[in-house]
Amino acid sequence: MERRILLTFDLEEFDLPLEFGCPISDEDQMNVTNNGLQRLTRLLSKYNIPATFFTTAFYADKNRELIKSLSANHEIASHSKYHSEFNETDPFDSKIEIERIIGKHIYGFRMPKFRKIDISIIKEAGYSYDSSINPTFIPGRYNNLFTQRKIHLDTWSNLIEIPVSVSSLIRFPLFWLSFKNIPLPIYYHMCKTAIQKDSYLHLYFHPWEFDDLESFNLPWYIKNPSGKSFSGRFEKLILKLRKTGAFSTISGYLDSLGSV
Numbered sequence: 023m024e025r026r027i028l029l030t031f032d033l034e035e036f037d038l039p040l041e042f043g044c045p046i047s048d049e050d051q052m053n054v055t056n057n058g059l060q061r062l063t064r065l066l067s068k069y070n071i072p073a074t075f076f077t078t079a080f081y082a083d084k085n086r087e088l089i090k091s092l093s094a095n096h097e098i099a100s101h102s103k104y105h106s107e108f109n110e111t112d113p114f115d116s117k118i119e120i121e122r123i124i125g126k127h128i129y130g131f132r133m134p135k136f137r138k139i140d141i142s143i144i145k146e147a148g149y150s151y152d153s154s155i156n157p158t159f160i161p162g163r164y165n166n167l168f169t170q171r172k173i174h175l176d177t178w179s180n181l182i183e184i185p186v187s188v189s190s191l192i193r194f195p196l197f198w199l200s201f202k203n204i205p206l207p208i209y210y211h212m213c214k215t216a217i218q219k220d221s222y223l224h225l226y227f228h229p230w231e232f233d234d235l236e237s238f239n240l241p242w243y244i245k246n247p248s249g250k251s252f253s254g255r256f257e258k259l260i261l262k263l264r265k266t267g268a269f270s271t272i273s274g275y276l277d278s279l280g281s282v
């Protein structure tokens with residue numbers, strides 16, 4: 023089967039500055055995300071790339087028409103209700119709320135900030151797959167070095183778990199921060215090796231990275247590059263990746279495996 027590239031984006035209110043003690047209004051959180059999303063979707067349409075957007079129900083509710091039109095070409099999945107708060111009923115409630123907005127079924131869930139969650143809550147909320155695991159070690163956040171690295175069926179809950187991609191030997195994360203901070207040829211080389219080994223590549227980024235973050239009091243490794251220069255770097259990555267396989271949504275990929 024053809025190798026698949028799964029580009030996924032966490033479509034959330036831009037609450038990251040709050041983590042660094044930098045105040046930002048709800049309105050500005052939405053504006054940054056929306057500006058970035060515009061730049062990102064232009065790029066995805068230019069190359070006709072379907073992607074998966076994990077959106078918070080809060081964001082979806084404030085941007086109903088936008089989410090609905092996004093769902094015409096992309097998969098919409100849940101990123102819970104809010105990005106900064108969590109309640110055990112949120113996976114269920116967010117699914118219902120987002121489905122009502124887009125008028126389509128939602129299959130996937132990703133926990134904000136990849137926080138640990140009891141997988142049975144996701145299963146009971148009616149999802150087919152979970153994508154809340156980055157199978158690596160991120161100091162201060164999580165240590166998932168001993169969880170399964172690749173897509174699998176969680177036999178206990180009968181839910182498909184699709185972790186984001188890491189390199190196979192040392193589990194180097196191929197997430198957004200690596201893409202920004204290591205030279206592109208090295209990052210691309212690791213992606214290529216991962217897709218050759220695993221036959222799929224699962225990456226994640228955020229639409230707000232496509233907006234200019236220079237004015238925010240954030241660490242350099244988060245805001246450099248952002249906006250136009252981030253978008254340029256991302257376009258180079260797309261051009262290289264498309265030589266390695268076909269872009270697909272997660273549900274489209276699972277469908278091709280006969281899993282959804």
Ligand SMILES: [Zn+2]
Binds near residue numbers: 032034135
């Ligand atoms: Zn997120």
